[in-house]
Amino acid sequence: MSEFKLDFQDTQTAFADKTTSELKEKHRLFKMMGSPSLVNFGTKMTNFALSIGLPVSGLIKYTVFEQFCGGETIEECQKTIEKLGRSHIGTILDYSVEGKSEEEDFEHTKDEIILTIKRANEDPNIPFAVFKVSGIAPYGTLEKVSAGVELPEKSKLKWERIQTRVNEICEYAHSLDQPVFIDAEETWIQNAIDLMAERMMEKYNTEKAIVFTTIQLYRADGLVFLKSSHEKAKEKGYVYAVKLVRGAYMEKERARAEEMGYPSPIQPDKSATDRDYDEAVDYCLDNLDSIAFVAGTHNEKSVQLLAQKMEKKKIPHDHPHVFFSQLYGMSDNLSYVLAKNGYNVSKYVPYGPVKDAVPYLTRRAQENTSVQGMMSRELEMIDKELNRRKEA
Numbered sequence: 001m002s003e004f005k006l007d008f009q010d011t012q013t014a015f016a017d018k019t020t021s022e023l024k025e026k027h028r029l030f031k032m033m034g035s036p037s038l039v040n041f042g043t044k045m046t047n048f049a050l051s052i053g054l055p056v057s058g059l060i061k062y063t064v065f066e067q068f069c070g071g072e073t074i075e076e077c078q079k080t081i082e083k084l085g086r087s088h089i090g091t092i093l094d095y096s097v098e099g100k101s102e103e104e105d106f107e108h109t110k111d112e113i114i115l116t117i118k119r120a121n122e123d124p125n126i127p128f129a130v131f132k133v134s135g136i137a138p139y140g141t142l143e144k145v146s147a148g149v150e151l152p153e154k155s156k157l158k159w160e161r162i163q164t165r166v167n168e169i170c171e172y173a174h175s176l177d178q179p180v181f182i183d184a185e186e187t188w189i190q191n192a193i194d195l196m197a198e199r200m201m202e203k204y205n206t207e208k209a210i211v212f213t214t215i216q217l218y219r220a221d222g223l224v225f226l227k228s229s230h231e232k233a234k235e236k237g238y239v240y241a242v243k244l245v246r247g248a249y250m251e252k253e254r255a256r257a258e259e260m261g262y263p264s265p266i267q268p269d270k271s272a273t274d275r276d277y278d279e280a281v282d283y284c285l286d287n288l289d290s291i292a293f294v295a296g297t298h299n300e301k302s303v304q305l306l307a308q309k310m311e312k313k314k315i316p317h318d319h320p321h322v323f324f325s326q327l328y329g330m331s332d333n334l335s336y337v338l339a340k341n342g343y344n345v346s347k348y349v350p351y352g353p354v355k356d357a358v359p360y361l362t363r364r365a366q367e368n369t370s371v372q373g374m375m376s377r378e379l380e381m382i383d384k385e386l387n388r389r390k391e392a
């Protein structure tokens with residue numbers, strides 16, 4: 001029997017719901033993002049223009065924002081939700097406001113996250129909700145808790161409030177039977193996030209996977225942490241639910257470690273990250289009775305490997321504990337081909353005011369310049385499809 005293999009070169013499926021002019025626009029943007037100097041210049045200019053109040057939001061909205069975000073509000077995402085849904089791809093509404101510092105902003109963001117959970121519950125096209133703890137918490141408090149230092153009285157109160165907000169979100173998700181992801185962030189705030197994620201899973205995953213934590217396998221200790229967390233969940237009798245990612249803050253992590261003179265928590269090289277990522281996937285597949293997991297990746301090899309292993313183990317494509325997920329605007333060849341073959345697939349669809357989404361958009365732009373091969377892969381796929389259409 002020949003080896004099972006998904007055809008991720010099937011650009012007709014990948015871009016079935018894109019018009020030729022949409023594809024050309026995508027091509028133009030990705031080409032621009034292929035230039036590191038242009039991205040660096042653009043990022044600096046955008047931040048500068050926003051900081052002095054220049055009206056650049058419109059320009060951003062109809063270029064990068066439109067490519068990577070669903071809209072400024074949940075309502076504006078409706079079209080995208082339906083469009084993805086028609087191809088059997090779920091939407092994960094990701095309120096992408098970052099960098100706030102006031103308590104009232106945190107409360108507002110928490111309320112918005114609650115709205116995304118409510119919205120998800122009303123729509124079979126939205127399988128998950130998601131949030132970042134740093135969006136509802138003062139960064140400094142997360143840092144102090146993560147470092148294990150004695151908290152001053154003022155910080156104690158802030159820490160209490162953070163935990164209350166996280167609990168409110170997870171409790172609401174649980175009451176509606178609506179799964180929710182907690183994203184992973186920088187190592188120096190991650191201990192606090194892990195602590196809360198573990199408590200939330202213990203509280204709300206007694207019957208099924210409601211709260212999903214996230215593990216970054218670019219961390220040298222990621223794989224060990226996955227196994228020990230799962231062991232703990234088994235002992236305490238709750239479903240361990242996890243999103244596996246490689247990790248988005250590598251440059252920042254390395255720079256901080258170097259600047260402050262501690263060993264970098266990141267793997268020595270890309271192949272070490274890749275090895276641990278695929279091993280983590282294997283581990284989850286071997287423990288599907290007590291683990292639900294999401295492969296949050298654009299890495300074609302990892303996705304292919306996971307699909308092949310599922311085939312080998314005769315795990316149904318739509319197994320309720322195995323999910324694939326990509327980001328909106330990226331790697332459609334993976335998402336659409338997986339969906340066509342009956343796997344559980346969803347895409348993060350970030351939304352929010354344009355100027356607040358700039359840090360997210362900057363990460364995407366930098367990722368598309370720095371990630372080896374990513375940019376050229378996207379361009380290659382678009383070229384291939386444009387040529388196919390010309391010849392058809």
Ligand SMILES: Cc1cc2nc3c(=O)[nH]c(=O)nc-3n(C[C@H](O)[C@H](O)[C@H](O)COP(=O)(O)OP(=O)(O)OC[C@H]3O[C@@H](n4cnc5c(N)ncnc54)[C@H](O)[C@@H]3O)c2cc1C
Binds near residue numbers: 247270
């Ligand atoms: C659905 C979804 C959810 C996500 N959620 C989170 C989240 O909660 N937290 C988060 O941090 N990120 C998150 N990400 C982003 C993710 O961590 C990656 O940055 C991104 O997906 C690129 O990695 P990749 O697996 O797609 O594949 P690839 O493009 O193959 O890998 C690139 C990644 O490999 C790692 N890497 C690259 N070079 C090296 C090197 N020299 N040494 C060691 N490692 C290296 C880095 O992590 C880099 O981002 C999410 C991504 C998706 C698709």
